[in-house]
Amino acid sequence: MxxxxxxxxxxxxxxxxxxxxxxxxTAYTDDVPNLMQAIAHSLSVITAWDNNHLVGLIRVVGDGYTIIYIQDILVNEAYQNQGVGSALMQRVLDKYRDVRQKVLLTIDEPGVRAFYExxxxxxxxxxxxxxxxxxxA
Incomplete structure (x- = not known):
């Protein structure tokens, strides 16, 4: 791969x-035009592709100097646990290495917590x- x-x-x-x-x-795909606007207005979007198939995406908002907020990081279920999410995250962390505040909000599940830690x-x-x-709501 x-x-x-x-x-x-x-x-x-x-x-x-x-x-x-x-x-x-589905909270995103319930309003696709809004999702597309959010992606277009993001500070940074890095995508992962297997040939011409989108398999992962990380999206960052913020000013890029003092704070970034990792809004979305998602990997197609068939590609999870193969390093795609880590590669996306590392690209963001490298790009914004000098930014003091790197923030995200996510669900509290052991696997999710372990990934971010x-x-x-x-x-x-x-x-x-x-x-x-x-x-x-």
Whole structure:
């Protein structure tokens, strides 16, 4: 498997919708035009491709100097646990290595927690920080 990683190169609505649907992120695909606008207005989008098939995506928002927020990282179920997510994450961490605050919000499951901790993230429930979120239903 030779995965190719590309930056800011995906506006294929069909492939993006299929990827988000594959990982069951239907809150995004319930409003595809809004998803496409969000991707277009992101600070950075890095995609993973197997030939011409989109298999992964990481999306960053923020100013790129003092803070980045990793909004989405998703990998097609058939490609999970093969290093694609780690490769996407490492590309973002390398690109924004000098940015002091790298933030994300995710579900609390052991495998998810382990993935982010492997990449140097610390949970706010295990340190001196507190995190707040106000989510629109």
């Amino acid at each position: 030779a995965i190719q990683y590309l930056e800011n190169s995906c506006n294929d609505q069909e492939q993006i919708t299929a990827l988000y649907d594959n990982v069951k992120w 492997k990449h140097g993230f610390k949970s706010c429930d295990k340190g001196s920080l507190v995190a707040f979120a106000k989510l629109h």
